[in-house]
Amino acid sequence: MNIIQHVANLLIRSVFHADPASWPWTWLVQAVVIGIAAFLAFAFVAIFAGPVSWIERRIAGRIQSRIGPNRVGPQGVLQWLADGVKCWLKEDLVPAAADRPLFLAAPYLVFTGMFGAFVVLPFGAQVVAADLNVGILYLLAITSLVVVGLLMAGWGSNSKWALFGGVRSAAQLVSYEVPSAFSLLCVVLLAGTLSTQGIVAAQGGWPWDWFIFRNPFMFAAFFLYFTAAIAEGNRTPFDLPEAESEIVAGYNIEYSGMRFLFFLFAEWANIWIMAAISAFAFLGGWQIPGIAPEQIAATKGWEFVGWQALSWTIFLVKATFLVFVVIQIRWTLPRLRVDQLMITCWKYLVPLSMLMVLGVLVLLALVPEGGGADTILRGAMVGLGLAVVLVSALRVRRTFRVDREHYREMEGRDLWYPPYRLP
Amino acid sequence: MTPAEIRERVSAACPGAVEEFQADLLDPVLRLRPDRLREVCRFLRDDPGLRLHYLRLVTGIDRPAAADSETPGGIDVVYHLWSYELRHGCQLRVRLDRANPVVETVSDLWPDANWYERECFDLLGVTFAGHPGLTRLLMPADWVGHPLRKDYARPERYHGLPTSRATVLAEGRAAEVAPAMHDTKAQPIEGYLRLNMGPHHPATHGVINFLLETDGEILKKATPDVGYLHRGIEKLAEQVGYVGTMPYTDRVDYLGAMFTNHGWALAVEKLLGVEVPRRAEFCRVIASELNRIASHLISTGSLAMDLGAFTPFLHWIRERETINDIMERICGARLTYNYLRFGGVSRDIDPETLDKIKHWIDHFEPMMDEFDRLISSNEIFVRRLAGVAVISPADAIAYGLVGPNLRASGVAWDTRRDEPYSIYPEFAFDVVTGRAVHGTLGDAYDRYDCRLREIKESLKILRQAMAAIPEGEARVKVPRPKPAANEVYARVEGPRGECGFYVVSDGTEKPYRARFRTGSFTAMTIIEHLSPGLMLADLVALIGSLDVIAPEIDR
Amino acid sequence: MVPAVPPPVRPNPVRAYFGNIRRAVSSTFEGMTVTMSWLFRRPSTIQYPDRTEKPVREMLPETYRGLLEVDLSRCTACLLCAKTCPLGCISIETCKHPDGAREFQTFDIDNGLCMFCGLCAEACNFDALAHTREFEASVSSAEQLTVRFVDRPGRLVAKAKDLPPRRPRGSILAALIPGFGRRRRRAAPPEPPASPAPAPAAGAEGPENPEGTA
Incomplete structure (x- = not known):
């Protein structure tokens, strides 16, 4: 039972003094509650997509040795509000030769595609707008709506550059659905359910219970999914639909004001969605180490709320970390060419993700869960994960230690140019 | 011979x-x-x-x-x-x-x-x-008259637009007529999509227009359309005289102003027969090599940016900023240096500045490794450039490519070494050529790679020059130049290759004809030849790897 | 001279396939360690114009070629600068008094035309015309771009024999055009008296009329 049914039942019992199981209007109350929940999710997204834009710009700034927005609010945290208001106040231009209905509707479609995904995201132990039993399928389907929106924007703008962007994005998103679906299939195989909450419940709080560290194929599937998700989100190195140095701004070149903001909004919300999906499908979602989901469900009152909040926080932390990785990738890599984009998908990601599905199946048959081989496998994978983290930390440290020694050598000399002061 | x-x-x-x-x-x-x-x-x-x-x-x-x-x-x-x-x-x-x-x-x-x-x-x-398509190149297609004729009179208005500053100021603002400036004769090809890339496009490095005929992403043809930045500097040189032209040469190549300065000074000094003091030569070399590094930083960085990687560009901009600061100390300006004078340089380089250059080199050399790790070795970057827009050595010579573009095709020619000028023969440096690092000889990656390695050669020259700089005067007084009738062609090795000045004097204080030969002009001519079969994104890589800049093409 | 192009090497396709993956992963990883390390270094930009440690003008070297200014008390009206200027942005007019002294009618520098090449300042033998470090020259109309240095009638042309000392660079311009650098002056910390700061100099110069602009 999820939180929505919980609330609905509570309402029926306390306000209407009826038994939810037999009362004829239960569906209506549930619908209203779902509507309110959807609105809350919507508001949450709106509030989250904004700060993601600020985080992205600050991180980009630091990566590029500059400061980034720091004027609006403390350290610029309200910059996204200022930008939003600015965009709102700007004129909503529609090109004279545009296909007006398509042009006007496209941003909303993109918006809907992105925000529909939030319905099934499991934020906490009981915090999910709707725990559909076809959750993963729904996710894949609703995010495909974005393609239609982008194609409409590209076509409706009646601009050749926009058309290029629209067609590019259609080809790209349709292609990358395949590897991302295959990678998620690995997850579904292990969890035995399509429900998003079910997937989280099939994992555990400790890293060795996460799907990513279950076996080597899952480990690879995570990276394959992550790559495909970045491509689906039109992020560098797959940002061809809006490649500013090739097709200027692609599908959104003719947009201005609020409609333009919708595209940006959808982009930032999408970063968060892809991070959230990776987090719940591979990284254990909201699972709290040491506490089973049943124990949380059994608690009452403030204790219940406390556990919910904790699980929610854990999920947010995991997702935000992945958001950060996506942002960092964007500011590191150049962009692929169109043919290379397709090669990456069809020659590399698709066969590899198929291989992972096969591997997971074989391991499911060969290695029974909870057995000795399973434990060894999980242990080895956690070790591998730790090794990756350690190696990157050492590499980063080495990178700026070279610098630090260099500047120590020059210490005592007057550094007249902006020095790269180390922490 | x-x-x-x-x-x-x-x-x-x-x-x-x-x-x-x-x-x-x-x-x-x-x-x-x-x-x-x-x-x-x-x-x-x-x-x-x-x-x-x-x-x-x-x-x-x-x-x-x-x-x-x-x-x-x-x-x-x-x-x-x-x-x-x-x-x-x-x-x-x-x-x-x-x-x-x-x-x-x-x-x-x-x-x-x-x-x-x-x-x-x-x-x-x-x-x-017998010329295939003899149309106007720099001036608008419907312009009347030929500006470099001696009896040319400038029309007062063009499509209602005043042509002189005085008229603009008198009328308060420019007229509102927006004429079709460049009506190129290139007819659209049946069955292909005509796409106007530019004049305002992030990847064209200035106001250049490319008329593309595309089949989806694949180009049938790309026709460059230039002239948007044509200021008639060759005509100006005929009007303002030898001394007054020096600041104008800054505007020919705004990323390598020191080289256009140097070329102009060399040409006029040859006409006058002036000896330049040794310290001045060292000053020229130091400033030139710094400028070369700055220009290559922009070139390699913006190539990375054109391919979608913004971070390397900003890191290089940061390094170039320091060079700009040094240049400011050396000659007082960050971009339009106007540093060289006939018979020397405008200011000596003081020891403090030399010290700062040394500091900067110490800092900069490790940054080059970091840059390589960040972008040069990146697989996507390599794949975007390797094997793209290959220019064969024969093509490179026939199309008049110069500088790094020529050397990337394997032709080991560096004006500094092969037609020596100034004091370059005294320095030990290598002429870098394409090595086909990741693909074919003469591809876009080789051109990029050549520029990066040239930065290292410039650092070598800088170190040697700063160690060997002699004491003495940095300028000899040269009277207002009035060379006898003669003709001379002087060239220097700029960041975009041979930067040549053909000067015809007639015994007055003004050159009878001054002709600037720039690397970008000829580099543009090869784009049309290379473009068929490239993808739209490859064209961006090609333009970036050729390092064309608009003011050098149009002058 | 023209080298022979080596034949392309065709690698084993399986090795090439996995080599591609390996290189893509390792080079991305390598690039990300570099960008990650920058998160731990301080930014190198400054926050122009209002949050700099000192005004940017004062960070510039003495050799900087900013807006031109002329110290009329040292100007002999020899017209060398006007002749040297490739653009003709300096216009000087004088008239002769009956007693032989010459008086400035105009000494205008058109900053809209000037390209800051420094040829005029080099030509000046008396250090009258010089570049300042002032570079923020935006004004609200095209006429204001012309700086008129003759601020009052009766400015006599100097004699080359007895010239007064050059007034601090920038002070004349600051007094003439009150708009230049106004915001900075308020934000800047108190300046040491030794520096050629425009604010105290402008105050010290009694007769200088700040209404110099046309």
């Missing part, structure tokens, strides 16, 4: 073609009969003993009849030829009738003559018979 020997061979092969051998000029010129030009040109290019495969420059010079002389006026067309293999060159001149200047085209012999001849047609009205 000296020009005199070349003349002997030409006379032997094409008797009667040479009308006059002007041996008294600083760069001797063979004057040919106009109707024999093609014959001679073909011989010069194909003769195994001459092999003049590189057409350096085509210049038109208007010479109206003087009022007091009987000699009839005419229009000279001067061709500068060079052979990389045999290291010799010669100049050809044809004198055409001023009323009806017609000469046969050489654009089929040297492909880069195509644009040179269009420019000559545009600015001087010389018709090149």
Whole structure:
């Protein structure tokens, strides 16, 4: 039972003094509650997509040795509000030769595609707008709506550059659905359910219970999914639909004001969605180490709320970390060419993700869960994960230690140019 | 082979073609009969003993009849030829009738003559018979008159737009007419999508327009359309005199102003016969090499940005910022240096600045490794450039590519080493050539790679120059230049290759004709040749890897 | 000279396939360690114009070629600068008094034309015309771009024999055009008296009329 049914039942019992199981209007109350929940999710997204834009710009700034927005609010945290208001106040231009209905509707479609995904995201132990039993399928389907929106924007703008962007994005998103679906299939195989909450419940709080560290194929599937998700989100190195140095701004070149903001909004919300999906499908979602989901469900009152909040926080932390990785990738890599984009998908990601599905199946048959081989496998994978983290930390440290020694050598000399002061 | 020997061979092969051998000029010129030009040109290019495969420059010079002389006026067309293999060159001149200047085209012999001849047609009205598509290059298609003619009078208005600043100020604002400035004759190809890339496009590095015919992402043809930044600096040079032209040369190549300064100074110093003090030469070399690094930083960084990686660009901008600060100390400006003077430099470089340069080099060298790790070795970056837009060595020479673009194709030619000027022979440095690191020799990655390695060579030169800089004067006083009638061609190795200045003096304080040969101009001519079959994103990589900048093309 | 192009090497396709993956992963990883390390270094930009440690003008070297200014008390009206200027952005007019002294009618520098090449300042033999470090020259109309240095009638042309000392660079311009650098002056910390700061100099100069602009 999820939180929505919980609330609905509570309402029926306390306000209407009826038994939810037999009362004829239960569906209506549930619908209203779902509507309110959807609105809350919507508001949450709106509030989250904004700060993601600020985080992205600050991180980009630091990566590029500059400061980034720091004027609006403390350290610029309200910059996204200022930008939003600015965009709102700007004129909503529609090109004279545009296909007006398509042009006007496209941003909303993109918006809907992105925000529909939030319905099934499991934020906490009981915090999910709707725990559909076809959750993963729904996710894949609703995010495909974005393609239609982008194609409409590209076509409706009646601009050749926009058309290029629209067609590019259609080809790209349709292609990358395949590897991302295959990678998620690995997850579904292990969890035995399509429900998003079910997937989280099939994992555990400790890293060795996460799907990513279950076996080597899952480990690879995570990276394959992550790559495909970045491509689906039109992020560098797959940002061809809006490649500013090739097709200027692609599908959104003719947009201005609020409609333009919708595209940006959808982009930032999408970063968060892809991070959230990776987090719940591979990284254990909201699972709290040491506490089973049943124990949380059994608690009452403030204790219940406390556990919910904790699980929610854990999920947010995991997702935000992945958001950060996506942002960092964007500011590191150049962009692929169109043919290379397709090669990456069809020659590399698709066969590899198929291989992972096969591997997971074989391991499911060969290695029974909870057995000795399973434990060894999980242990080895956690070790591998730790090794990756350690190696990157050492590499980063080495990178700026070279610098630090260099500047120590020059210490005592007057550094007249902006020095790269180390922490 | 000296020009005199070349003349002997030409006379032997094409008797009667040479009308006059002007041996008294600083760069001797063979004057040919106009109707024999093609014959001679073909011989010069194909003769195994001459092999003049590189057409350096085509210049038109208007010479109206003087009022007091009987000699009839005419229009000279001067061709500068060079052979990389045999290291010799010669100049050809044809004198055409001023009323009806017609000469046969050489654009089929040297492909880069195509644009040179269009420019000559545009600015001087010389018709090149047999030229494929002789249209105006720099001026608007419907412009009346030929600006480089001596009797040219500027129209007061063009489509209602005032052409002088005074009129604009008097009228308060510019007229509202927006004329179709560049009506290119390139007809759309049936079945292909016509796409206008530019003049305002992030990847064109300035206001350049490319008319693309595309089949989806794949290009059928890309036709460059230039002239949006044409300021007529060659005409200005005729008006403001030798001294006054120096600041204008900054504006020819705004990323490598030191080299255009240097080329101009060399040309005029050759005309005047001025010796430059040794310390001044060192100052010139130090400033030039710093400028070369700055220019290559922009070039490599913006190439990365064109391919979608913004971070490396900003890191290079940061390093270049420091060079700008140093330049500010050396000459007082960050971009338009105007540093060189005839007979020296405007200011000596003080020891403190030298110290700062040393600091910066110490800091910068590790940054190059970091840059390599960040972008040069990145697989996506490599794949975007390797094997893309391959220029064969023969093509590179025939299209007149110079500098890193030429060397990336494997032609080891560096003006600093091979036609030495200033004090470059005293320094040990390597001439970097393409190594086909990740693909084919002469691909876009080689051009990028060459620039990066050239930065390292420049650092070498800088270190040597700063260690060896002698004491002394940085400038000798040169009276206001008034060279006797002569002709000279001086070249320096700029960041975009050979930066040449062809100056014709006539004994006054103003050059009779000044002609600037820039690397970007010829680099543009090869784009149309390379474009078929490229993808849209490859064109961006090609433009970025050729390092063309708009003011150098249009001048 | 022209090298022979080596034939392309065709690698084993399986090795090439996995080599591609390996290189893509390792080079991305390598690039990300570099960008990650920048998160731990301080930014190198400054916050122009209002949050700099000192005004940017004072960070510039003495050699900087900013807006031109002329110290009329040292100007002999020899017209060398006007002749040297490639653009003709300096216009000088004088008239002769009956007693032989010459008086400035105009000494205008058109900053809209000037390209800051420094040829005029080099030509000046008396250090009258010089570049300042002032570079923020935006004004609200095209006429204001012309700086008129003759601020009052009766400015006599100097004699080359007895010239007063050059007034601090920038002070004349600051007094003439009150708009230049106004915001900075408020934000800047108190300046040491030794520096050629425009604010105290402008105050010290009694007769200088700040209404110099046309």
